[in-house]
Amino acid sequence: MDKSSKSKTRLINYLLVLALAILVAVWAAVFRGAEANPELSSSQIYFLDVGQGDSALLSLPQSTQVLIDAGRDGKTVERIAEAMPFFDRKIEFVVISHFDSDHVGGLDEVMLSYDIDQIIIATAQKDQKEAQELVAKVDKNKTDIKYVSRSDSVYFRAPVKGVVLWPEAKTEGLKDNDLSLVMQILGAGKKVLMMGDIENKGQLYLFAKNEISDLDTDVLKFPHHGAGGAFSEKLFELTTPEKVIISVGKNSYGHPSGTLIDFLKNKIIEFVRTDEAGTVRVGL
């Protein structure tokens, strides 16, 4: 055998080994994704560690995902990739609580990496400049825009649905944070109440317009990164959560407020902060 045919044989051997390695790696990944990982067969919600901002990924059976808010920047997509099955590049629903940059700043990067079927926006925010810019930006052939208001329901994957508790389609005298879309997620096992950045003033409307049974929940995403202006004892009386999530990062606003933390400790309500625990996964 001459030198060149020897090296060709060696090349073929190397390629065969490489092909085998690829095969093993691919199947290992598939098994890890489909069998070993319970996340594909049950519902989970991930409160993503996106720094000072809000983003949560609801993961439902059969690779259905709902992203609630998109954080501040590209960090969100990094966290999403960690929580999604590696072959899945579609987020079925994106719910936007409101258009502050720490809730929608990372949406451009999310849209670059993932196809989105539907974006859900509160009707009360429809005329805001940022909402109109977003609507102009999305590819209408791929993504629907759905406007919702109080008492609307969105079926993510039956029987899991999101019930809109706030805001009304037309709301006078409130703006910004108090118009945050508040959604109760039902049907996945535990109830999850996502509250955006709604503060005390908006919460008064929220409590007045909804039945106590609608507000009762198991997991509460505390509004506005644990700000003192969003805390009231009444909120806890009405929602009675088993677990409270505070989505917060390094900040100069004093979030989360000491009053809130003291209250949770005194009442022995379990709480988790994303700045301390990183991404928080809650099985539903």
Add this chain to the structure above:
Amino acid sequence: MNKIRVSKFFLYPATYILCFATGAIIGVKTSLSLFPAGTVLLGIILFLVVFKLTRYAALIVLFMLGNIYALFFIYFTNWQFLSGCYVGTISSQVNQYSEDKIRYSFSFNAGKAVVESSDKKDLGYGDKVEICLSDEYLKKLDGGWDKYYLSNYLSNRVYKDPPVKYLERGRGFRRSLADFSDFIGRRFYKLWPGDKGTLAKGLILGGSQNFTEEVKEALKNSGTSHLTAVSGYNVAIITVVVFNLMRLISKRVAFLVTAVLLLSFVFLTGLTPSVMRAALMGGAYLLSKMLGRPKMTMHFLVLAGFALLLANPFIVYNIGPLLSFGATYGLIFAGDFLSKIASGPNNFWKIFLSTLGETTVAQIFVMPVLIYYFGQVSILSPIANLFILPLIPFAMFFEFIALVLSFTNFYVGIFFAKLVEPVLSYIIFAIKFFGSSSYAVVIISSVNFWAVVLSYLVFYIAGRIIFRKINLGNRVFGDHVK
């Protein structure tokens, strides 16, 4: 013996071209007034002609022609417009240059302008638009920014958020290619979400816009910004790797595969000038490998550089072509020598070593340009690059394969992308690790352009001495004296 060398020296067309190029570069760099300099030079020419040294006289004439060419170019690109609304076309790709701003070049009958807009309309190459230009929208350019715009858009009239009216969608081959290139760029993010996607795209197409702040900062601190800064240097690297890998089969196959890859790359990226320039340089390297005659291809490289300079003398202000020229120069200069001395127990080891050697040489040769352009040096940069660079060619090669596979079947592409992911993760980890300390950065306020030129002369002379010592001088320089 000496006589032979002198006449050989004058046979090289590259010598004449270099004189023209030097004249053009000095013209652009200094905007030298022709009259006093010209008078002196004409005197010297007369002197040389009288004493029958006509070849030297020809060199000076060429130098002056280059100078005149540059000055005319400066004169003709100094557009001044009257306020008013003009109908024209978008004559460059529409780039997103910051989180919420796009930039493109607008050509119309009175000249060229650059438009920066925060109104992210769905615009593309060749679109017919009406833009109202007036001084209230004119952007003041500080520092070297006017040179940046001239080198990229052939205009330094930059208008910020002027009223733009969309008239008609662009058509034709270039537009389709530009759209396709845009599509390719987005595909990287689909295959690798987040920072890994930005890195994957940056390595092949350039751009670091979508990195998280943490990685952006780390890139600066670790002295690795060049990884995603431009495409020229990266094209040179991928040419080396593909050629060396394919050479295992045969030299002809290696040449064909790499040439096809380079051409498809040029088309895939939408015929953007930066990639075309880079591919031209890659072509020079390929030619040197195929012919095995570095000195001849060195002339081709000079010719290619000359063509680029002729098309836009302001190119000397653009880091892209400077990097690709520097890298290719290094590869041709020392590549042949490195592949000769690389030895190992088998072909694979030999190819691995020569690839490593060649990419390192390319890195050394672009270093002066990088320091000049970025104005800062990271103390950790050499170590960071040592840990990162050897993996770059392989990451690029395999991510390119994942990209191509994703067009046959998206999920096949994703599977392959997953296999490349650990490499990308490692690179990002290393960037973050070495970039975590801002104390590692030394800011150099200004580096003189001529110091950069001087450093290349030093490289050249040092190389000449080394090669002579090991009797390779005649291969690279055509020396007949041993």
